[in-house]
Amino acid sequence: MILPLELDNISFEAGGARLIKDITCRFESGPRTVIIGPNGAGKSLFLRLCHGLIQPSQGKVSWHGGAAAEAGRYQAMVFQRPVMLRRSVAANVDYALKLQHIPRRERAETIDQVLHQTGLRRLADQPARVLSIGEQQKLALARAWALKPQVLFLDEPTASLDPAASHGVEEIIDAIHAAGTRIIMTTHDLGQARRLADEVIFINRGRVLEKAPAEPFFAAPENDLAQAFLRGELLWWSRGRDNRKGEQSENGEA
Amino acid sequence: MTDFGDAFAAAFALLVSLDADLTGIVALSLRVSLTAVAIAALIGLPAGAALALFRFPGRTGAVVALNALMGLPPVVVGLIVYLMLSRAGPLGVFGLLFTPAAMIIAQVLLVTPIIAALARQVIEDLWVEYEEQMRSLGAGPGRAVPALLWDGRFTLVTAVLAGFGRASAEVGAVMIVGGNIDHVTRVMTTSIALEVSKGNLALALGLGIILLALSATINAGAFVIQEITKRRHA
Amino acid sequence: MFIRHVATAIVALFLTVTAAQAGDEKYITLVGTTSTDNSGLYDKLLPLFTAKTGIKVRVVSVGTGRAIRLARNGDADVLLVHHRPSEDKFVADGHGVKRHDVMYNDFIIVGPKEDPAGIRVLKDVGAALAQIANAESLFVSRGDDSGTHKKELSLWQVAGVDVSKASGTWYRETGSGMGATLNTANAMPAYTMSDRGTWLKFQNKSALTLLTEGDPHLFNPYGVILVNPARHPHVKAEMGQAFIEWITSPEAQTVINAYRISGRQAFFASAAKNGS
Numbered sequence: 001m002i003l004p005l006e007l008d009n010i011s012f013e014a015g016g017a018r019l020i021k022d023i024t025c026r027f028e029s030g031p032r033t034v035i036i037g038p039n040g041a042g043k044s045l046f047l048r049l050c051h052g053l054i055q056p057s058q059g060k061v062s063w064h065g066g067a068a069a070e071a072g073r074y075q076a077m078v079f080q081r082p083v084m085l086r087r088s089v090a091a092n093v094d095y096a097l098k099l100q101h102i103p104r105r106e107r108a109e110t111i112d113q114v115l116h117q118t119g120l121r122r123l124a125d126q127p128a129r130v131l132s133i134g135e136q137q138k139l140a141l142a143r144a145w146a147l148k149p150q151v152l153f154l155d156e157p158t159a160s161l162d163p164a165a166s167h168g169v170e171e172i173i174d175a176i177h178a179a180g181t182r183i184i185m186t187t188h189d190l191g192q193a194r195r196l197a198d199e200v201i202f203i204n205r206g207r208v209l210e211k212a213p214a215e216p217f218f219a220a221p222e223n224d225l226a227q228a229f230l231r232g233e234l235l236w237w238s239r240g241r242d243n244r245k246g247e248q249s250e251n252g253e254a
Numbered sequence: 255m256t257d258f259g260d261a262f263a264a265a266f267a268l269l270v271s272l273d274a275d276l277t278g279i280v281a282l283s284l285r286v287s288l289t290a291v292a293i294a295a296l297i298g299l300p301a302g303a304a305l306a307l308f309r310f311p312g313r314t315g316a317v318v319a320l321n322a323l324m325g326l327p328p329v330v331v332g333l334i335v336y337l338m339l340s341r342a343g344p345l346g347v348f349g350l351l352f353t354p355a356a357m358i359i360a361q362v363l364l365v366t367p368i369i370a371a372l373a374r375q376v377i378e379d380l381w382v383e384y385e386e387q388m389r390s391l392g393a394g395p396g397r398a399v400p401a402l403l404w405d406g407r408f409t410l411v412t413a414v415l416a417g418f419g420r421a422s423a424e425v426g427a428v429m430i431v432g433g434n435i436d437h438v439t440r441v442m443t444t445s446i447a448l449e450v451s452k453g454n455l456a457l458a459l460g461l462g463i464i465l466l467a468l469s470a471t472i473n474a475g476a477f478v479i480q481e482i483t484k485r486r487h488a
Numbered sequence: 489m490f491i492r493h494v495a496t497a498i499v500a501l502f503l504t505v506t507a508a509q510a511g512d513e514k515y516i517t518l519v520g521t522t523s524t525d526n527s528g529l530y531d532k533l534l535p536l537f538t539a540k541t542g543i544k545v546r547v548v549s550v551g552t553g554r555a556i557r558l559a560r561n562g563d564a565d566v567l568l569v570h571h572r573p574s575e576d577k578f579v580a581d582g583h584g585v586k587r588h589d590v591m592y593n594d595f596i597i598v599g600p601k602e603d604p605a606g607i608r609v610l611k612d613v614g615a616a617l618a619q620i621a622n623a624e625s626l627f628v629s630r631g632d633d634s635g636t637h638k639k640e641l642s643l644w645q646v647a648g649v650d651v652s653k654a655s656g657t658w659y660r661e662t663g664s665g666m667g668a669t670l671n672t673a674n675a676m677p678a679y680t681m682s683d684r685g686t687w688l689k690f691q692n693k694s695a696l697t698l699l700t701e702g703d704p705h706l707f708n709p710y711g712v713i714l715v716n717p718a719r720h721p722h723v724k725a726e727m728g729q730a731f732i733e734w735i736t737s738p739e740a741q742t743v744i745n746a747y748r749i750s751g752r753q754a755f756f757a758s759a760a761k762n763g764s
Binding site: 048050053072075076077079081083085086087095100127143144147202 | 277343383384386388389390391393397404405407454486
């Protein structure tokens with residue numbers, strides 16, 4: 001078991017700017033966490049720091065108190081644009097399983113299972129790249145699911161999809177969660193957040209401003225920037241908007 | 255213009271009669287160049303991929319140098335290989351001079367930079383697209399190389415064909431290290447050079463036409479194979 | 489891991505390919521001049537040696553300068569060239585065992601059919617060359633440090649002309665073999681000096697004709713030398729010596745004399761009867 005995931009005073013700097021600032025946070029097993037915030041707030045960076053694709057400039061990311069060896073093996077991530085190899089649908093899933101040295105018979109069974117569960121079985125021998133982007137994203141989920149991850153990170157998984165495909169993807173995410181995987185995802189679609197979240201994290205300008213269970217949050221967030229965000233304001237950061245005390249205006253933020 | 259007409263006539267006559275000398279020369283040319291390209295690909299593809307994926311001090315210099323080596327003059331390579339393989343040189347004991355092996359060595363040196371430099375570019379571009387997802391799946395640069403090479407295969411095949419073009423067309427290197435010995439190290443390009451030096455221009459041109467036809471056939475074959483596999487896997 | 493597989497694949501590939509030609513063939517490497525090879529004499533002569541002894545002769549044809557350098561490095565077993573001073577130096581320096589006469593022919597001056605410098609009437613090659621220089625008619629030189637080239641330079645000395653000053657004007661140095669030089673001369677058209685064997689066999693000479701021959705200065709002797717096994721232990725001394733003995737034998741010498749190009753005798757056998 002690799003959870004809980006603990007972030008201890010994480011900061012991340014690049015190009016002379018602090019993009020993630022002093023985040024301390026803990027993820028236990030169970031709920032589906034949805035991370036929201038304006039564009040450029042640092043949601044995607046945050047996700048990548050959790051998953052280990054980027055190393056923090058300061059602070060520590062630890063799994064199961066640091067005792068989880070090879071925590072990467074039990075995580076998976078799906079990106080906004082699916083990345084498929086130039087081979088068949090089934091072969092793409094197979095590749096991920098081969099990387100984990102899973103024996104052939106087990107791979108074949110798993111592939112069949114996840115393709116069935118994501119509705120892609122009839123496309124198994126098609127070249128992955130001729131699929132529509134919605135189908136490719138489902139394939140990305142199938143590939144991730146095949147690894148039986150304990151934690152699944154998703155970075156704006158439906159941002160490039162039409163509503164029908166988005167719906168299909170959300171159903172799959174539900175199914176993966178029901179099967180026992182911890183879901184941590186970002187989205188800029190508030191409707192999606194309302195549909196999927198058990199727990200909400202609001203990030204703005206690199207800081208976690210609020211973390212709360214979904215219902216109370218959407219009913220009435222405590223943080224006033226979160227309130228503004230829910231009202232549809234604060235869609236992107238612009239300079240000079242913030243003169244609140246306790247908030248330093250920093251330049252160079254994207 | 256009579257020379258061109260004579261050239262086509264000469265080429266035709268040679269082909270139709272399946273001239274024994276010609277078939278021997280063609281066979282040797284293919285053997286030398288195809289072997290050299292195969293070895294160059296075995297070295298160049300992983301080397302180019304490694305250069306694309308790994309960071310180390312002096313990397314930029316290595317990339318620039320590799321690109322520059324694509325323009326190595328064949329006669330210079332021939333000279334260097336001669337100095338290495340000559341009895342008076344460091345590798346003389348192997349007695350490789352004036353054999354097809356020496357010609358293969360020289361052509362490997364010519365072709366490897368082409369394949370490696372092009373592979374580096376292809377893999378670098380692919381890695382930009384694939385890196386995050388591959389790392390997420392547990393494949394760092396080292397483990398990703400085979401998958402990247404396979405995914406870039408269409409462009410890489412073109413790179414290999416470019417290498418073959420270079421090898422089969424050059425005369426400077428094989429002349430020096432092979433010696434153009436009849437029935438031993440005489441290939442298409444050195445034959446053409448020989449006929450020119452004898453003033454047999456029509457025959458030389460005819461051989462040139464045959465060489466072009468050979469190259470065109472190989473490229474056409476590669477193209478057809480690519481198209482077929484594209485339909486299957488894209 | 490990966491690198492290991494790649495490396496073994498390369499070695500395996502290379503070995504299979506080259507093993508195919510490693511063979512049990514008996515052969516010697518003869519390095520000689522392009523003029524002899526291009527004349528077609530070897531095609532007539534060498535198969536007879538192979539038939540008699542089972543030894544194949546692999547001929548590497550380059551200019552005299554390069555031939556001697558190859559032999560000095562030990563990259564050949566037998567040297568057959570046509571520049572006496574260089575041959576003598578080769579033996580004197582210990583790289584060759586002994587020089588034997590094989591055959592001779594001659595050099596000729598060829599030039600444009602219209603003969604702009606009017607040398608056709610002259611029998612004396614020195615006078616002919618001096619006239620070309622005076623008329624500043626185009627002359628193409630091999631300029632490649634070959635036996636032919638060295639001979640040509642010595643003839644200019646006889647004519648009393650310093651050609652180094654004229655290089656790039658009427659005197660053009662191609663830096664290449666006899667064939668390429670003849671191609672150039674034919675295209676300009678220009679005068680040039682050639683050996684008779686190459687000239688007779690050459691196909692691309694429609695604009696040229698033979699103008700000067702017979703002057704004793706144009707004598708062109710060929711010598712054969714075994715590369716010294718004391719200096720280069722790997723040299724196939726026995727087989728090489730067998731070749732030298734054969735090519736200076738009456739059997740081979742008769743073939744040399746009988747060789748015709750366009751009905752004309754191209755080479756004159758000159759090996760001493762007692763083989764010196």
